[in-house]
Amino acid sequence: MSTATTTHTILRAEGFSCPSCVAKIEKQVGRLPGVESVQVHFASARIEVHHDASVTTVDDLVAAVAKAGYTARPSAF
Amino acid sequence: MNPVQKVVRGKWFIPGLSGLLILASLLVDRTIGGELTARWWIDAGAHATGSDVFTLADLLMLLAAVVAGHQIVVKAVNALLTRVIGIDLLVSVAAIGAVLIGNFWEAAAVTFLFAIGHALEAATLNKTRSALAELVAVAPDFAIVLRDGEQVEVPAGQVAMGEIVLVKNGAKVPVDGQVVAGTGAIDEASITGESIPVEKAKADQVFAGTVSRGGFLQVLATGIGADTTLARIIHRVEEAQDAKAKTQAFIDRFSAWYTPAVMVLAVVAGLISGDVVLALTLLVIGCPGALVISIPVAIVAGIGRAARNGILIKGGEFLETSARISAVAVDKTGTLTEGRPELTDVVVLAPGHDRASVLRWAAAAEAGSEHPLARPIIDAARAEGVATEGIPEGVTPVPGKGIVAEVEGRRVRIGNPPLLEEHGITEDNGAGRAATELAAVGRTPMIVAVDDTVIGLVAVADRIREDAPEMVRRLHEAGVDKVVMLTGDTRLVAEAIGGATGIDEIHASLLPEDKLDAVARLQRDGHTVAMVGDGVNDAPALATADIGVAMGAAGSAVAVETADIALMGDNLLKLPEAISLARRTARVMRQNIAIALITVVVLLAGVFAGGVTMSIGMLVHEVSVLVVIVNAMRLLRNQTRPTVPGRPAARRYRPRRAWHAGSPVPDGDSAPAPRRAPRAVRSSARR
Numbered sequence: 001m002s003t004a005t006t007t008h009t010i011l012r013a014e015g016f017s018c019p020s021c022v023a024k025i026e027k028q029v030g031r032l033p034g035v036e037s038v039q040v041h042f043a044s045a046r047i048e049v050h051h052d053a054s055v056t057t058v059d060d061l062v063a064a065v066a067k068a069g070y071t072a073r074p075s076a077f
Numbered sequence: 078m079n080p081v082q083k084v085v086r087g088k089w090f091i092p093g094l095s096g097l098l099i100l101a102s103l104l105v106d107r108t109i110g111g112e113l114t115a116r117w118w119i120d121a122g123a124h125a126t127g128s129d130v131f132t133l134a135d136l137l138m139l140l141a142a143v144v145a146g147h148q149i150v151v152k153a154v155n156a157l158l159t160r161v162i163g164i165d166l167l168v169s170v171a172a173i174g175a176v177l178i179g180n181f182w183e184a185a186a187v188t189f190l191f192a193i194g195h196a197l198e199a200a201t202l203n204k205t206r207s208a209l210a211e212l213v214a215v216a217p218d219f220a221i222v223l224r225d226g227e228q229v230e231v232p233a234g235q236v237a238m239g240e241i242v243l244v245k246n247g248a249k250v251p252v253d254g255q256v257v258a259g260t261g262a263i264d265e266a267s268i269t270g271e272s273i274p275v276e277k278a279k280a281d282q283v284f285a286g287t288v289s290r291g292g293f294l295q296v297l298a299t300g301i302g303a304d305t306t307l308a309r310i311i312h313r314v315e316e317a318q319d320a321k322a323k324t325q326a327f328i329d330r331f332s333a334w335y336t337p338a339v340m341v342l343a344v345v346a347g348l349i350s351g352d353v354v355l356a357l358t359l360l361v362i363g364c365p366g367a368l369v370i371s372i373p374v375a376i377v378a379g380i381g382r383a384a385r386n387g388i389l390i391k392g393g394e395f396l397e398t399s400a401r402i403s404a405v406a407v408d409k410t411g412t413l414t415e416g417r418p419e420l421t422d423v424v425v426l427a428p429g430h431d432r433a434s435v436l437r438w439a440a441a442a443e444a445g446s447e448h449p450l451a452r453p454i455i456d457a458a459r460a461e462g463v464a465t466e467g468i469p470e471g472v473t474p475v476p477g478k479g480i481v482a483e484v485e486g487r488r489v490r491i492g493n494p495p496l497l498e499e500h501g502i503t504e505d506n507g508a509g510r511a512a513t514e515l516a517a518v519g520r521t522p523m524i525v526a527v528d529d530t531v532i533g534l535v536a537v538a539d540r541i542r543e544d545a546p547e548m549v550r551r552l553h554e555a556g557v558d559k560v561v562m563l564t565g566d567t568r569l570v571a572e573a574i575g576g577a578t579g580i581d582e583i584h585a586s587l588l589p590e591d592k593l594d595a596v597a598r599l600q601r602d603g604h605t606v607a608m609v610g611d612g613v614n615d616a617p618a619l620a621t622a623d624i625g626v627a628m629g630a631a632g633s634a635v636a637v638e639t640a641d642i643a644l645m646g647d648n649l650l651k652l653p654e655a656i657s658l659a660r661r662t663a664r665v666m667r668q669n670i671a672i673a674l675i676t677v678v679v680l681l682a683g684v685f686a687g688g689v690t691m692s693i694g695m696l697v698h699e700v701s702v703l704v705v706i707v708n709a710m711r712l713l714r715n716q717t718r719p720t721v722p723g724r725p726a727a728r729r730y731r732p733r734r735a736w737h738a739g740s741p742v743p744d745g746d747s748a749p750a751p752r753r754a755p756r757a758v759r760s761s762a763r764r
Contacts (some may be wrong), residue, residue, distance in 0.1 A: 006326055012213065014203060018141070023155065024152075024155055027155075031702065039427065041315065041318075041319045041371070042319070043315075043319045043373050043376070043377050044314075044315035044318045044377075045203075045206055046315055046319075059112040
């Protein structure tokens with residue numbers, strides 16, 4: 001287990017309009033190296049990611065979400 | 078992102094471009110209408126464009142359909158890959174079908190309307206999330222920390238526990254903490270929903286995300302980052318918004334079957350009638366969009382609205398249950414009353430004594446007692462300057478009756494009438510009658526006897542909160558049948574308070590497990606019960622009730638996490654507000670389901686009766702989705718009668734004592750008196 005290096009990052013996104021965006025974002029972000037798990041909460045437009053920050057940075061995550069077509073900002077909690 | 082990219086990425090770009098192409102196509106059709114190439118599509122009879130040529134107008138229309146439709150197709154394919162048959166697939170099949178039969182206008186109209194509907198949906202849905210966004214936005218960005226005697230500005234998340242943070246006038250409090258020096262007024266609206274600034278002084282608690290309205294505070298950080306009350310509130314609200322209500326789960330199951338059923342229906346209808354357009358139209362109008370969105374949108378709006386007013390609701394399910402509340406059980410102490418007894422009466426019964434001497438003897442004896450009723454007597458004696466120095470000798474508590482103490486060589490007894498009986502004092506100077514009278518008005522009397530002579534009485538009472546009667550009245554107004562008081566106090570005291578507040582039913586002299594029984598009995602009578610309590614001795618009853626409500630939860634992490642509804646402030650009127658908001662939310666959910674179902678039924682009937690084309694179906698359908706969202710957005714509006722005074726009054730600076738859950742009863746020098754004035758101000762501002 002590489003849990004020692006895993007960071008928990010929360011992104012807040014804009015413009016979720018359909019539950020199908022959830023699968024899309026989860027796939028885009030999940031494909032990144034170092035990402036262990038992604039959970040997208042539709043109702044609150046929140047994306048929770050467990051990832052290895054030394055492999056994939058928070059900026060990479062934001063970029064991946066952007067590739068799926070959504071703007072996201074990292075959030076402290 | 079440069080401006081061009083911004084526009085292209087924006088949610089309005091695709092529907093906008095598609096719309097322009099449709100307009101251009103219509104214009105070209107009117108003005109030029111020229112041939113472009115020979116006709117190449119499948120002939121579908123009367124539904125085709127009717128001309129035998131593929132015009133420039135057709136090309137533009139096709140382009141419009143491709144621009145608006147390609148995203149939908151991509152989404153549909155993505156969804157299919159994750160084995161979800163959704164609305165996108167229905168629209169894609171319909172649009173592609175329309176193109177294949179040469180019905181470019183229908184294809185363009187359907188995809189355009191769908192795209193614009195989605196953009197509108199996204200915009201309005203964001204709006205319903207705005208309540209939460211506001212909460213997130215109050216999260217402070219930076220903090221001024223005192224390090225080695227110097228002021229250092231750091232990001233709010235980098236403050237360490239135990240550091241001293243400076244809060245200046247107009248600044249946001251960056252951490253949860255305790256004031257160690259300075260005074261200031263703090264606007265806690267973001268946490269408690271109360272917009273009247275609270276005066277903070279040493280030892281008071283402050284919360285991250287609140288705003289200084291004056292003064293200068295030094296705060297010892299006790300909670301940072303995700304460990305602040307604000308972060309917990311945001312988490313709670315988000316979890317609540319994501320948690321599915323029972324109705325929502327039903328809708329999910331329903332739509333999982335519904336969409337494939339619509340496809341089967343369309344295929345069957347197409348095969349039987351041989352009419353491809355009919356089949357495609359059925360696909361479009363069968364989209365469950367409004368139905369799928371009807372519940373979550375109401376829950377998000379309802380929970381968000383509540384949070385903005387300092388009411389945390391655990392989730393959609395609790396929102397639905399709260400809408401059915403028919404009985405409210407309240408714990409007396411701390412809910413209907415201030416939870417802080419004060420001396421109310423001193424009665425002199427023996428010649429040669431006066432108020433001061435009765436109070437002095439009582440206080441002297443009680444100085445050795447830990448009973449909660451001792452504190453108000455000692456405080457009052459100190460305030461009136463009659464307190465004695467030193468401690469009594471030989472203090473003997475008599476459980477349930479009072480105490481006996483040796484003071485200055487004399488035997489002092491203080492307690493209820495049974496205490497005198499036990500000690501064989503029969504000459505009570507009328508103390509028994511006076512005690513009954515005091516108890517009848519809700520006070521707890523204690524007879525004071527010195528050397529076997531009754532010299533007088535002192536009485537202590539917990540003051541009724543000023544807004545308690547108003548709360549009971551508004552609960553009834555919100556549709557609650559029964560408001561029940563549960564208390565461990567004696568019946569006489571309980572009845573006096575019940576009478577003054579308009580409570581429907583009183584259960585007195587209860588032990589914690591009796592409170593649970595009382596709640597369970599209400600449930601057996603068919604009530605949906607909400608229980609309001611402080612979460613400690615009421616815990617069993619709170620757990621049994623359908624909805625457990627914690628008050629003044631801002632200061633208590635446990636309350637925020639455990640209660641089904643947590644009222645962040647200390648305002649009783651938030652409870653009726655929460656219930657009526659829950660009712661309104663439940664009403665909106667039902668309306669939304671009705672709107673969605675009626676739309677589909679009417680459209681279906683329209684298709685079979687003829688007259689409803691694919692694009693009309695799409696239009697009506699998208700309108701129904703928007704109606705559902707706008708309906709939910711009504712919840713975000715303030716109610717006609719807010720529980721906090723209007724803006725002008727709220728902005729005026731009115732200091733009041735801070736209240737904090739879980740803090741010990743304040744000692745003598747911070748007497749509770751200042752709490753009175755602002756309450757009166759608030760209630761008068763409401764009228």
